[in-house]
Amino acid sequence: MAVRFDExxxxxxxxxxxxxxxxxxxxxxxxASGDFNxxxxxxxxxxxxGLPDVIAHxxxxxxxxxxxxxxxxxxxxxxxxxxxxxxxxxxxPNDGVGAxxxxxxxxxxxxxxxxxxxxxxxxxxxQKVLGMARAVVRLG
Amino acid sequence: xxxxPSFIGRTYPPTEPYEVxxxxxxEFAAAIGDANPAYTDVEAAKALxxxxxxxxxxxxxxxxxxxxxxxxxxxxxGLDYSRVVHGDQKFAYTRPVRAGDLLSVTVSxxxxxxxxGNDVLTVRxxxxxxxxxxxxxxxxxxxxxxxxxxxxx
Numbered sequence: 001m002a003v004r005f006d007e008x009x010x011x012x013x014x015x016x017x018x019x020x021x022x023x024x025x026x027x028x029x030x031x032a033s034g035d036f037n038x039x040x041x042x043x044x045x046x047x048x049x050g051l052p053d054v055i056a057h058x059x060x061x062x063x064x065x066x067x068x069x070x071x072x073x074x075x076x077x078x079x080x081x082x083x084x085x086x087x088x089x090x091x092x093p094n095d096g097v098g099a100x101x102x103x104x105x106x107x108x109x110x111x112x113x114x115x116x117x118x119x120x121x122x123x124x125x126x127q128k129v130l131g132m133a134r135a136v137v138r139l140g
Numbered sequence: 141x142x143x144x145p146s147f148i149g150r151t152y153p154p155t156e157p158y159e160v161x162x163x164x165x166x167e168f169a170a171a172i173g174d175a176n177p178a179y180t181d182v183e184a185a186k187a188l189x190x191x192x193x194x195x196x197x198x199x200x201x202x203x204x205x206x207x208x209x210x211x212x213x214x215x216x217x218g219l220d221y222s223r224v225v226h227g228d229q230k231f232a233y234t235r236p237v238r239a240g241d242l243l244s245v246t247v248s249x250x251x252x253x254x255x256x257g258n259d260v261l262t263v264r265x266x267x268x269x270x271x272x273x274x275x276x277x278x279x280x281x282x283x284x285x286x287x288x289x290x291x292x293x
Contacts, residue, residue: 033205
């Protein structure tokens, strides 16, 4: 059930989502992505380099935010551009609960060829963790 | 010591082809908790017009990250990786990565800037398939934080 270009306007909100992140999530993502930087799994190392605790991979947060867009359009191929700035780390404590990334998104501009620009906002603990988070999406 | 701006425009040799497997895509989708059937179910992917399962939009970083190692580990450039953080990341897609692809990445240094004592390096990766057709461009900025303690260089 694809989203049609004529169904959306500037300001149309995409369904918001919350994504839990635990240490186990980060270990699994490290393995799948090949990014084994110890700041994402080794608390001692993270503290030594001046971080408050283990932090999530920026690319993990970017991947979660993308789900708000791909769940909305259905076909991942509809995403023609996607970019983010990593503004603040997602801190993931080893307390059995971890962190949560909250993502909202809305249509910010209507472009030619049935494309729209979607602007995303991702926060964790009330802090914006992504900046300039934008996707260009081709609709039906 | 700031990075040498003469490296701007430098292009590294294309990487050895990376074969994208269905199970690797499944593993990646599971790691990001994404249940979109286009990533795991060939029939669902075909129903969307794809020849095989496709990969999530950020999957190309798996290739881009390996390819960028050529820059990060270039002894002539002399980047101190222990000071490097990922500043931003962009992808521009011609089509999604899909199972069965043999992908090669050509990495270039697009920019080197100095901002508040930090080195900001823009690394572009052009990902092409076995036929040389463009699949996706990855643009990442790497920020090498300045030495901030006395005596540290």
